[in-house]
Amino acid sequence: MKGNFAVLGLQWGDEGKGKIVNFLSDRANAACRFQGGHNAGHTLIIDGKKIVLHLLPSSICHENALSLIGKGVVISCDALFEEIKQIEPVAKNILEKLKISPACSLIQPYHILVDQLKEKSNSFNTIGTTLRGIGPTYEDKVARRAIRIIDTLSEKKLSEKLEENISYYDFWLEKYFGHSKLDFQAIKDENLKNGERLKPMLADVSAEIRKLNSENKRVLFEGAQGALLDVDQGTYPYVTSSNCSPAGIASGAGIGPHDIDYILGVVKAYVTRVGEGPLPTEIDDAIGKKIAIEGGEVGATTGRPRRCGWFDAVSVKRVIDSNSVSALCLTKMDVLDFLDEIKICVDYKFTDDAEIFSECMDLDTAQPEYISCKGWKQSIKGINKIEELPRETIDFYKKIEELCGISVDVISTAPDDAGTIMLNKSI
Numbered sequence: 001m002k003g004n005f006a007v008l009g010l011q012w013g014d015e016g017k018g019k020i021v022n023f024l025s026d027r028a029n030a031a032c033r034f035q036g037g038h039n040a041g042h043t044l045i046i047d048g049k050k051i052v053l054h055l056l057p058s059s060i061c062h063e064n065a066l067s068l069i070g071k072g073v074v075i076s077c078d079a080l081f082e083e084i085k086q087i088e089p090v091a092k093n094i095l096e097k098l099k100i101s102p103a104c105s106l107i108q109p110y111h112i113l114v115d116q117l118k119e120k121s122n123s124f125n126t127i128g129t130t131l132r133g134i135g136p137t138y139e140d141k142v143a144r145r146a147i148r149i150i151d152t153l154s155e156k157k158l159s160e161k162l163e164e165n166i167s168y169y170d171f172w173l174e175k176y177f178g179h180s181k182l183d184f185q186a187i188k189d190e191n192l193k194n195g196e197r198l199k200p201m202l203a204d205v206s207a208e209i210r211k212l213n214s215e216n217k218r219v220l221f222e223g224a225q226g227a228l229l230d231v232d233q234g235t236y237p238y239v240t241s242s243n244c245s246p247a248g249i250a251s252g253a254g255i256g257p258h259d260i261d262y263i264l265g266v267v268k269a270y271v272t273r274v275g276e277g278p279l280p281t282e283i284d285d286a287i288g289k290k291i292a293i294e295g296g297e298v299g300a301t302t303g304r305p306r307r308c309g310w311f312d313a314v315s316v317k318r319v320i321d322s323n324s325v326s327a328l329c330l331t332k333m334d335v336l337d338f339l340d341e342i343k344i345c346v347d348y349k350f351t352d353d354a355e356i357f358s359e360c361m362d363l364d365t366a367q368p369e370y371i372s373c374k375g376w377k378q379s380i381k382g383i384n385k386i387e388e389l390p391r392e393t394i395d396f397y398k399k400i401e402e403l404c405g406i407s408v409d410v411i412s413t414a415p416d417d418a419g420t421i422m423l424n425k426s427i
């Protein structure tokens, strides 16, 4: 296969995108993050060692792949510099491979403060954010007052923008939380210092992608979060603040919608969700707890337990149909090894007008209807040949193909690369 391709989650995040992006990185010349920030936690296993990435693209450990951060990403400089330091021993020459768009919005200390104070307060509708300041930073971007990286390169421009921002936040923080005034000078100095440090990594990411493509080189776009957490397409208001579905690639990376040739939607063989919000297929009994244990379902960013549920073919089909998803990658199949029976949600019943509720992804009153598949009751962990999968496992993934209307091109049976079955060898 030629051309750019994308790997994105189609559920509520943590589908195993990091593993798959790292696995597919040798088929690309660059990987690009295009939205979100360090709310993401992408786990890779390299030479038996666990690495969790939050901001750096999951290609970073591949020597020959460039790592790009597009303008749709919101950046915490502290988190970025810390991650570079942590990853340096395993990923060589990071600073030579990493290119960041100067148009990225910067997460400021007051964004983190607002996120945390709001989540702790009783006067706001809390949703269980990662407390990283992601939402408030995107709010500033949409309100046209964000501090972008480029602003930190000019003291005059930075001062003007920061003055406006700090007076706004001082008012807001005082009114709602009785908070003391922000330290303008300290915030300004920190931004100027960060700008200097970021300078050698800055590049026109959109032009870099066009240049790579003009040389017949491929770019892999790496989604963070998942389509059901997308601010427009997800279970609003229990969502993140960016477009984490494929629609976000074009604006967040600076390419045209026709420049993505293949979109691989990553889904777990079940579902998980961290934080608040509807999860219609949630399993509230011992089976749910056992899936969480077998799947190690603890948040890679915040360490919170992930809620578990049965595979929801209705919501996945909806995001496939509204996002031109090309094929599925089905991960964590091995986690279901112990089950006699595996359920798949094939329909929802709503108490009221189904069409309206579906379009708004308002799943609060959605009553799931299930079909049942026979479990395989044996270990498939680490299997990397389709012929070695039990009949029941094949029946399960074929059923998902039938319900979702697209093919499963990749199956994952373990956290490391060894447990990966490539059904479409041309990716």
Ligand code: GDP
Pocket: 009, 013, 014, 015, 016, 017, 018, 019, 040, 041, 042, 043, 044, 045, 294, 295, 296, 300, 331, 332, 333, 334, 335, 412, 413, 414, 415, 416, 419
């Ligand atoms: P991401 O945010 O989509 O990159 O996913 P996370 O890294 O947050 O969570 C996925 C978790 O599942 C990580 O701990 C991975 O190491 C692990 N994982 C990925 N694929 C598989 C798989 O096929 N089987 C098992 N057992 N674990 C997997």
Ligand code: IMO
Pocket: 009, 012, 013, 014, 015, 039, 040, 041, 042, 127, 128, 129, 130, 131, 132, 133, 134, 135, 223, 224, 225, 226, 229, 238, 239, 240, 241, 274, 275, 276, 300
């Ligand atoms: P990856 O990339 C799972 C969730 C939070 C919260 C909501 C909003 O690892 O799949 P935010 O801090 O973004 O404003 O929080 O979104 N959330 C994630 N859940 N995986 C993620 O990333 C997530 N990033 C944000 O738990 O419910």
Ligand code: MG
Pocket: 013, 014, 015, 040, 041, 042, 043, 300
């Ligand atoms: Mg994650």
